[in-house]
Amino acid sequence: MCLGLVNNKRTKCNSIFIKSRSSSLSTKLKLPTNPYLKKFNPTYYVRDLHTSYPNNAVVPFLLADIGEGITECEVVQWFIQPGDNISEFDKICEVQSDKASVEITSRYTGVIKKLHYNVGEMAKVGNPIVDIETDSSNELESSLINSEVSPPSPSAQVQSINITEPLISGEKTHTLATPAVRRVAPAGKEAQPSKEIVEDKLVPLSFIQKSMFKTMSRSLKIPHFGYSDEYILDDIIASRNLINDYITRNNQFSFNKISFMPIFIKSFSVALKKFPILNACVIDDDDANTAKLKFRRSHNIGIAMDTPGGLVVPNIKNVQAKSIFEIASDIRRLQEAREKNAIPPNDFQEGTITLSNIGNIGGTSLSPVIVSSEVCIAAIGKLQKVPRFEDVKDEVTGQLVEKVVGKHVIPVSFSADHRVIDGATVARFSQEWKNLLENPILLSAELR
Structure with missing residues (x-):
């Protein structure tokens, strides 16, 4: 089955339009209304349903701003894998900037569907780091309010009508950071090989080594x-x-x-x-x-x-x-x-x-x-x-x-x-x- 968001001009309320790919059966479910949604421009939230009852939702979990002007972080380790069950406040991953190491915890309860980054890759603040399948429609509304939702892929089969009232905007919203443990960023052993070197290789500086590089360069001007x-x-x-x-x-x-x-x-x-x-x-x-x-x-x-x-x-x-x-x-x-x-x-x-x-x-x-x-x-x-x-x-x-x-x-x-x-x-x-x-x-x- 496929789900799309539509707007009912006559009733001025937002609805979910559902149509079965295997039959002509269709229905509408009213979305929870929220005054914050009125400022958004049109977009779609598209997903496949597991059953005919639209209760589950895959929520993209965004990397929140951890402060200090950080725009990207290195993924140090994952505490979960796809298929794992997760509860609210469980640890998701550890990310590291040049200022601090942070353990990111979950805002949702559900099942891990996808990890967007591998260990060692750079995660952008505001981008999804993991997808979580939740079992509550409240999570869906929360996700729509607090997250920027990606547009549907061209292959998505969506039945909808023209939307005359804005539902979701491309305007960036600010997501409050979930509970996290601020930790000191160690001074840089990440780029040091842990085993014997058998061949020459180039290794980029870690965030911490970049910070040391800048700090010591300033110091040596003295x-x-x-x-x-x-x-x-x-x-x-x-x-x-x-x-x-x-x-x-x-x-x-x-x-x-x-x-x-x-x-x-x-x-x-x-x-x-x-x-x-x-x-x-x-x-x-x-x-x-x-x-x-x-x-x-x-x-x-x-x-x-x-x-x-x-x-x-x-x-x-x-x-x-x-x-x-x-x-x-x-x-x-x-x-x-x-x-x-x-x-x-x-x-x-x-x-x-x-x-x-x-x-x-x-x-x-x-x-x-x-x-x-x-x-x-x-x-x-x-x-x-x-x-x-x-x-x-x-x-x-x-x-x-x-x-x-x-x-x-x-x-x-x-x-x-x-x-x-x-x-x-x-x-x-x-x-x-x-x-x-x-x-x-x-x-x-x-x-x-």
């Missing part, structure tokens, strides 16, 4: 000034051990122990108070005559995190007002979200300075790249116990003698925007931070 030093952490190690002993004796914390990172971040913020220019950003930097420095009161310190999909850099907000325990709690929350690849987008916004710690992976000599919205970045390398000379009091003579002792040392590297930051400023900041870490009593004295 003249970088580099500075490196070593910090001795023996005293801070002893202090951290005391803190962790305290944590194990109390049940008020959501974590069993802290790493060095909360201490690094808090001491970094304390030192930053004396060098606010390192927390600033350059505005209108195309011309020195119009360029300005924006000094920012919040210390939103970005931390680089390795995820299953690549490197991401969320930030901890208002570090200057938080305790070491509060910072540790924030890091734990981000780590838990990282394991699910689900760090909220808000955690990536409004960063003011970055502190990258790759010591758990390795490396001693680092050259971090400045984010274009910041003027400074610091990177911490691997903690090592190394021999160092030290003046030690001789137990027999009581005199100071030089001896070789083992010290726990971390390498620290800085990059700063040399257009507005001079080398002396970075060196003085490093000495301030170093003094706090090598003398924890001074750090505790600075805490509020």
